[in-house]
Amino acid sequence: MSFMTELAALLDPAGILTGAQIDGYLLDNRRRYHGAAQAVVRPRSTAEVAAVMKLAHAHGVPVVPQGGNTGNCGAATPDGSGTAIVLSLERMNRVLAVDADNNTITVDAGTVVADVQAAARAAGRLFAADWGAVGSARIGGALGTNAGGVNVLHYGNMRELTLGLEVVLADGTVWDGLRGLRKDNTGYDLKQLFIGSEGTLGVITAAVLKLSPQLSAQATALVAVDSAEASVRLLRGLQDQVGERVTSFELVSRRCWELLAEHCPELPQPFDAPPAWSVLVELSDGGSSLALTERLAEALFALGFDDALLAQSVTEAQDFWRLREHIPESQRRRGTSIKHDIAVPVSHIPAFMVEAETALKAAFPDLDLVAFGHVGDGNLHYNVFLGDLGKGVYDHEPAVNAIVYEVVARHQGTISAEHGVGQLKRDQLPLYRSEIELNLMRTIKAALDPQGIMNPGKVL
Amino acid sequence: MSFMTELAALLDPAGILTGAQIDGYLLDNRRRYHGAAQAVVRPRSTAEVAAVMKLAHAHGVPVVPQGGNTGNCGAATPDGSGTAIVLSLERMNRVLAVDADNNTITVDAGTVVADVQAAARAAGRLFAADWGAVGSARIGGALGTNAGGVNVLHYGNMRELTLGLEVVLADGTVWDGLRGLRKDNTGYDLKQLFIGSEGTLGVITAAVLKLSPQLSAQATALVAVDSAEASVRLLRGLQDQVGERVTSFELVSRRCWELLAEHCPELPQPFDAPPAWSVLVELSDGGSSLALTERLAEALFALGFDDALLAQSVTEAQDFWRLREHIPESQRRRGTSIKHDIAVPVSHIPAFMVEAETALKAAFPDLDLVAFGHVGDGNLHYNVFLGDLGKGVYDHEPAVNAIVYEVVARHQGTISAEHGVGQLKRDQLPLYRSEIELNLMRTIKAALDPQGIMNPGKVL
Numbered sequence: 001m002s003f004m005t006e007l008a009a010l011l012d013p014a015g016i017l018t019g020a021q022i023d024g025y026l027l028d029n030r031r032r033y034h035g036a037a038q039a040v041v042r043p044r045s046t047a048e049v050a051a052v053m054k055l056a057h058a059h060g061v062p063v064v065p066q067g068g069n070t071g072n073c074g075a076a077t078p079d080g081s082g083t084a085i086v087l088s089l090e091r092m093n094r095v096l097a098v099d100a101d102n103n104t105i106t107v108d109a110g111t112v113v114a115d116v117q118a119a120a121r122a123a124g125r126l127f128a129a130d131w132g133a134v135g136s137a138r139i140g141g142a143l144g145t146n147a148g149g150v151n152v153l154h155y156g157n158m159r160e161l162t163l164g165l166e167v168v169l170a171d172g173t174v175w176d177g178l179r180g181l182r183k184d185n186t187g188y189d190l191k192q193l194f195i196g197s198e199g200t201l202g203v204i205t206a207a208v209l210k211l212s213p214q215l216s217a218q219a220t221a222l223v224a225v226d227s228a229e230a231s232v233r234l235l236r237g238l239q240d241q242v243g244e245r246v247t248s249f250e251l252v253s254r255r256c257w258e259l260l261a262e263h264c265p266e267l268p269q270p271f272d273a274p275p276a277w278s279v280l281v282e283l284s285d286g287g288s289s290l291a292l293t294e295r296l297a298e299a300l301f302a303l304g305f306d307d308a309l310l311a312q313s314v315t316e317a318q319d320f321w322r323l324r325e326h327i328p329e330s331q332r333r334r335g336t337s338i339k340h341d342i343a344v345p346v347s348h349i350p351a352f353m354v355e356a357e358t359a360l361k362a363a364f365p366d367l368d369l370v371a372f373g374h375v376g377d378g379n380l381h382y383n384v385f386l387g388d389l390g391k392g393v394y395d396h397e398p399a400v401n402a403i404v405y406e407v408v409a410r411h412q413g414t415i416s417a418e419h420g421v422g423q424l425k426r427d428q429l430p431l432y433r434s435e436i437e438l439n440l441m442r443t444i445k446a447a448l449d450p451q452g453i454m455n456p457g458k459v460l
Numbered sequence: 461m462s463f464m465t466e467l468a469a470l471l472d473p474a475g476i477l478t479g480a481q482i483d484g485y486l487l488d489n490r491r492r493y494h495g496a497a498q499a500v501v502r503p504r505s506t507a508e509v510a511a512v513m514k515l516a517h518a519h520g521v522p523v524v525p526q527g528g529n530t531g532n533c534g535a536a537t538p539d540g541s542g543t544a545i546v547l548s549l550e551r552m553n554r555v556l557a558v559d560a561d562n563n564t565i566t567v568d569a570g571t572v573v574a575d576v577q578a579a580a581r582a583a584g585r586l587f588a589a590d591w592g593a594v595g596s597a598r599i600g601g602a603l604g605t606n607a608g609g610v611n612v613l614h615y616g617n618m619r620e621l622t623l624g625l626e627v628v629l630a631d632g633t634v635w636d637g638l639r640g641l642r643k644d645n646t647g648y649d650l651k652q653l654f655i656g657s658e659g660t661l662g663v664i665t666a667a668v669l670k671l672s673p674q675l676s677a678q679a680t681a682l683v684a685v686d687s688a689e690a691s692v693r694l695l696r697g698l699q700d701q702v703g704e705r706v707t708s709f710e711l712v713s714r715r716c717w718e719l720l721a722e723h724c725p726e727l728p729q730p731f732d733a734p735p736a737w738s739v740l741v742e743l744s745d746g747g748s749s750l751a752l753t754e755r756l757a758e759a760l761f762a763l764g765f766d767d768a769l770l771a772q773s774v775t776e777a778q779d780f781w782r783l784r785e786h787i788p789e790s791q792r793r794r795g796t797s798i799k800h801d802i803a804v805p806v807s808h809i810p811a812f813m814v815e816a817e818t819a820l821k822a823a824f825p826d827l828d829l830v831a832f833g834h835v836g837d838g839n840l841h842y843n844v845f846l847g848d849l850g851k852g853v854y855d856h857e858p859a860v861n862a863i864v865y866e867v868v869a870r871h872q873g874t875i876s877a878e879h880g881v882g883q884l885k886r887d888q889l890p891l892y893r894s895e896i897e898l899n900l901m902r903t904i905k906a907a908l909d910p911q912g913i914m915n916p917g918k919v920l
Contacts, residue, residue, distance in 0.1 A: 010904050101692055101807035102838070123698075146645050157643065160620060175896050180805045182837040183617065183877040185656055186893060187919055188884070190594050192652035196645055210816040214773045232561055239673040240584075243746040244704065286703040344642045347561035377642040378562070417643040425646070431645055440908075441648045447907035448900075459647055 003059040004038060007085075010051045012258035015042050015091075025066060025086050026077065029133075033074040033423060036082035037064070044091045046166060046174060046205045052087065053203065054172030056337065060177070062456050063087050067110065067141025067201035068131040073340070073422025075198040075458050076141065084456075086332040087203060089140045103211040104163060104180040109140030109204045116209065124179065125211035128155035132325045132422075140204045146196035148418030153376035154284070155212065157418070158195060164208035165191040167406055170449040180208045185407060193444065197421050199455040201448045215284040220317035223300060224307035224423045229350035231279050234305055241299040244291070248282040249376035256327050256372050263333035268319055270309050280285040282317075289314075327372050331383060332364040337370065338386075338394050338400045342349050342408045343379040343417035352380075360384065362449075364368050364396070378418040403430060420460045429459070463519040464498060465829045467545075469512045475502050475551075485526060485546050486537065489593075493534040497524070497543035503549045506634060506665045511655035512547065512631030513663065522916050523547050525659035526572065527601025531591040532801070533882025535658040535918050536601065544916075547663060549600045554581045556666065563671040564623060564640040569600030569664045576669065586705040588615035592785045600664045606656035608878030610784075613836035614744070615672065615709040617623060617878070618655065624668035625651040630661075630909040640668045653904065658880050659915040661908045675744040678754040680777035683760060684735035684767035689810035691739050691835055694765055698741065701759040705752075709836035716787050716832050723793035724786045728779055730769050739835070740784050742777075744771070749774075752909060786834050790844060796853050797830065798840040798860045804878035809835055816867040820844065823863055839877040865892060879920045889919070 007014060017025075017040040025040045027033070038061070043049045056063050062084035066076040078084040097106040100123045109115055113134040120127035129142065131149030141147075143165070147158045156160065164179040177191055187371035194202055200204050224229045233332035238246050260267060271278075285292050293310055300308050313319035320438055331337055342350050353371070358368055368385035384400050386393050405415050405428065415432050416425055430438060445452075468476060477485075477500040485500045487493070498521070503509045503551050516523050522544035528535040538544040557566040560583045567576055573594040580587035589602065591609030601607075603625070608617045624639040635650055654662055665750050691711050696708050717734035720727060724735065731738075745752050747810035753770055760768050771777035791797055804812045813831070817843045820827055828845035844860050846853050865888070876885055890898060901920055905912075 019834055031586045045802055070592075099713050099805060101696060102805040104805065120624065146649075148643055148645075150644065155619075160616075161648070169900075171834075173896055175900060176894065177897065179872055179874070180875055181803050181872075181877070182806075183608055183612065183834075183839045184874040185878055185880045186659075186874050186876045186889060187656075187881060187897075188904055189606075189619070189652060189656055190897065190900050191819045192649060193904075196647075196649055201648075210672055215703050236561060243673055243675050243744070284703070286701055319500055321694075343641050345559060345562040345564065345641045347559050374643075385880050412639055412641075414639070414644040414646050416646045417641070419645060420645045429646060434636065436633055437637065440629075440635060443907045444648055444653075444904070447903045 003055065003057065003061055005150060007039065007052065009039065010099030011048060014042065017042065021345055022086070025069065025088060026076040026337040028074045030072055031326040032132045033077040035078035037078045037084050038082065038124055039409055040088055042088045042091045042392055046168065047166045049087070049203055049205050050172045050174050051124060053168050055171065056085065057171045057451065060451060060453060061085060061404050062453050065140065065144065065203050068112065068133070068136040070417040071138040071141060071145055071422060073424040075145065075420055075422030075455070076438060079457050082258060083384070089092040089138060092205065098123045099180060100125055102180050104208050105211055106178060106206065106208045108206050109138065110174040111139050113137045113142055115137060120211050123216065124214055127209060129158060132328060134283060139207055142206060142425050143195050143204050143238065144197065144199050145420040148374065148377070148379065150248050150250060150374065152374060153249055154244060157358050159192070161209055161210045162195060165194055165204055165207040167194050167202040167204050170282065170451065170454050171422055178208050188434060200445060202460050212272055214253055215286055217285045217287050217289040217292040219283040219289060219296040219319060220311040220320055221281050221296055221300065222270055222320055223279045223281055223305050225277045225279055225305065227350065231277060232349055233347060234279060234303060235376055237298055237303040239402045241302065242283060242295060242344060245283040245285050246281065246376070247284040248280065250280040250324055251372060251375040252278050252324065252327070253282060253343055253371045255368070255370050259334055259370065261328060263330040267323055267326060270320065270323070271456060275307065303342065312387070313345070322400055331370055335388055336391050337383040338393055338397050338406050341419040342382055342404065342409040342413055343377065343416050344408060344413035346375070346378040349375055352407055352411050352413070356382065356404055359403045359407060360400070360448045394452050401428065418438040423458055426459060463515065463521055465502065467499065470515065471501065471503060471508060475504065477502065481591050482546070485529065485548060488534045488537040488784060490532055491528050493537040493540035496540050497538045497544050497546045497779035499544065500546045500548055502548045502551045507627065509547070509663055509665050510632045510634050511626045513630065516545065516805065516913055517631045517911065520911060520913060521545060522638055524826065525549065525600065525604065525663050527598030528572065528593070528596040530597045531601060531605055531882060532879040535583065535880055535882030535915070536606065537916050549598060552665065554672050558583045559640060560585055562640050564668050565671055566638060566666065566668045567599055568666050571599050573597045573599060573602055580671050581674065586674045587604040587669060588672055589618060589621055592788060594812065597665055603655050603664050603667060604657065605880040608837070608839065610708050610834065612712060612834060612886050613709055614704060622651060622655060622667055623670055625654055626637060626665055626666040627654050627662040627664050630914050638666055638668050652846055658882060660905060660919050661875070666841050668860055675746055677745045677747050677749040677752040678777060679749060679756040680744040680768040680771040681741050681756055681760065683739045683741055683765050684739045685739055685765065687810065688737060688813040691737060692806060694763065695836055697758055697763040702743060702755060703764065705743040705745050706836070707740065707744040709837040710784055711739060711812065711832060712738050712784065712787070713831045715828070715830050719790040719794055719820055719830065719873045720783055720786060722758050727786060728781055728890055730780065735767070740780055748872070768892040787792050791830055793889055795845060797843040798853060798857050799847045800864050800879050801879040802842055802864065802872040802873055802875060803837065803839040804868060804873035806838040808840060808871040808873070810897070812867055812871050812873070816842065816864055819863045819867060823859065836859055861888065883918055886917070886919060
């Protein structure tokens with residue numbers, strides 16, 4: 001029997017989409033990759049995922065796992081050959097259990113991240129992963145890319161928020177590692193293999209995730225700083241003054257404020273004249289927001305950062321955050337840019353900023369640079385517009401990347417801090433990771449997916 | 461040429477020990493395993509480790525990596541065949557770099573954990589890993605076993621404290637993954653493979669470790685609680701009241717206080733009449749210890765836990781901690797016990813306690829049970845004396861383990877929370893981890909160490 005005939009026998013009719021129905025699944029979030037597939041397969045259970053994988057394995061059919069399709073590197077988009085199936089987890093979206101005393105939540109991989117946040121909140125707990133796309137991103141994709149976001153500084157990436165996984169392996173075997181333990185040293189920590197592997201080693205079908213105490217107080221401020229160097233000084237000074245209450249620390253350049261004013265005029269602008277650099281800082285704690293805001297004000301004053309806007313209400317804090325979260329949208333409205341998601345050691349951020357800008361300006365005198373990001377983690381979104389070339393800007397992408405990544409490499413940094421590799425950065429990986437390292441990855445890949453059917457052409 | 465002749469050419473004379481010199485390296489910390497070896501090899505550099513591994517690989521000689529030899533499961537002790545070499549990292553013990561602005565420290569794998577703590581302190585930072593043996597345990601062993609300790613609740617295990625590794629692979633290849641990045645999603649996170657693999661996949665030679673802000677204030681209390689269930693209630697209540705300031709939460713049973721009084725009479729006893737259960741709780745924060753202690757007192761009062769001794773000085777807090785850290789020593793003086801290092805979800809701790817004690821008492825009416833540990837992580841050290849049998853108690857170990865581990869399994873727990881597997885628990889692993897899971901581990905092991913020379917007979 002043909003693969004498609006056998007597949008049809010495994011699932012309900014709504015479980016298999018073909019033809020015009022599947023177009024949305026074949027285009028990536030940033031509309032850079034448009035692939036093809038035999039079908040989009042939408043199982044409702046781990047057993048169905050296992051059956052599909054067994055069949056794909058028997059027929060040597062490539063499988064591209066997909067969650068909310070919000071990734072930035074094309075990891076969830078099949079290639080153009082049309083031989084693959086897209087395995088969408090979207091119908092596996094239940095919160096399976098909340099254990100408030102253990103501070104854990106167990107969810108299907110297709111659960112939308114915001115739904116996990118809501119379920120945690122309902123139990124008086126915090127699920128700390130947070131970024132712009134949480135309303136459509138799904139847990140499986142977040143795990144596959146080891147997603148980051150605005151709370152990583154204090155709570156860690158998805159990796160740090162994960163205690164257990166259930167994974168369907170390339171041959172359809174189900175590994176049940178759904179344990180809710182904070183400590184378990186019985187052999188190799190297998191879940192670590194699958195987190196961040198972008199669907200190339202197996203299909204994550206469920207996870208046990210860490211919850212945290214829900215902190216009653218937030219203090220939020222926009223702090224003007226003279227330079228990137230001053231922002232690092234502010235970060236360390238704040239951490240010395242208020243310990244680990246610093247839960248977010250987002251650097252925003254003047255150009256971001258200008259783009260927001262021009263392209264998102266519906267949002268209230270906080271500054272009359274935006275400073276060269278500013279930091280959106282948030283502290284979290286028990287007790288009252290008023291007391292915490294006072295403490296933040298005192299700390300900023302003591303550290304000599306007195307040019308600061310302190311949010312005086314929840315609404316004002318939300319306004320600050322809305323601006324931060326609309327930076328990507330303001331860029332989209334401005335046009336097409338060459339984007340980078342780099343990280344260097346936090347101590348190298350100032351030098352990176354100066355050196356990268358100098359090198360880029362030497363090659364592209366007219367460039368329009370938009371830098372912002374999670375400077376507390378050493379992670380910058382560092383984006384380059386070249387006039388108004390539209391998609392033509394991509395012609396210059398190799399040259400721009402070479403310049404930026406050379407500076408990144410000089411500072412022992414990474415060309416992908418939180419977005420992953422996918423197909424976008426696959427061919428650059430060998431330039432910035434050693435052959436020994438890549439061989440180790442290939443060894444792991446060959447051991448777990450000897451047929452190479454798991455998301456081929458991604459990462460490696 | 462023979463292996464030993466070639467080996468002698470690779471190292472300085474002090475780099476190779478044989479005969480009576482090596483006895484201390486062949487006996488494990490708990491004196492349960494006494495192995496044999498061709499030699500103890502003590503390289504001074506990564507290049508020397510690589511040369512030794514290349515040679516061992518060419519000759520098929522088993523290699524047993526060893527750090528401070530403080531492990532509890534015999535992972536660093538060779539078997540009795542005498543074919544292996546012990547690879548001691550003790551001469552590779554330099555702090556290579558401290559980057560205070562990046563909150564990282566880079567060290568050789570043979571660096572003593574307490575020396576890492578001291579170097580961090582000197583830079584105004586905290587290296588948070590801490591447990592009884594830090595004065596002799598070395599970083600490589602701590603990483604190999606993914607060591608835990610008293611600060612895991614807030615700071616995580618060694619895994620969470622590690623940003624980068626350098627590893628010499630089974631064939632002598634050096635993988636340089638010494639990156640100090642908080643975010644890096646460029647492919648598989650290879651360091652995760654080696655952390656907790658107990659030397660079975662490669663030799664960790666250096667690491668980049670996370671530092672944290674040095675918090676100026678501590679508040680320490682011994683709180684009487686009626687039951688294990690009450691201790692979980694106290695933990696969650698405290699976290700709701702004071703957020704994530706709770707940095708330690710150690711449960712101590714009455715029997716521990718009795719053992720301390722009898723066998724460590726040099727230590728001042730805090731209680732006139734020890735309560736059934738007590739918790740050593742510590743909060744950490746910026747600001748003053750006095751203010752934090754007041755806040756702890758208020759929180760305890762608000763939660764209805766008013767039978768508490770609050771440390772009124774650093775000395776008093778140290779006295780509390782010294783007692784906690786002497787529980788293992790008081791047990792050693794009491795005699796030989798059957799030890800368990802188990803974890804269950806925190807929410808299951810109360811039921812585990814009742815069920816395990818009931819089941820054990822049914823089989824061993826005269827047992828003397830000593831339970832204590834990191835209840836905030838769900839991790840208990842749960843030790844059983846049977847009269848005064850001396851080492852004869854080990855005759856009953858299989859029966860005792862079967863009872864304890866059955867209750868652990870019923871609560872989705874682990875038979876090794878923080879000590880690892882080594883040789884002690886190797887044969888029990890297949891009883892409590894699935895065949896699919898063990899096969900995945902074997903696949904990884906075969907991929908990275910096809911000859912099986914890395915610490916054979918351990919873990920798998």
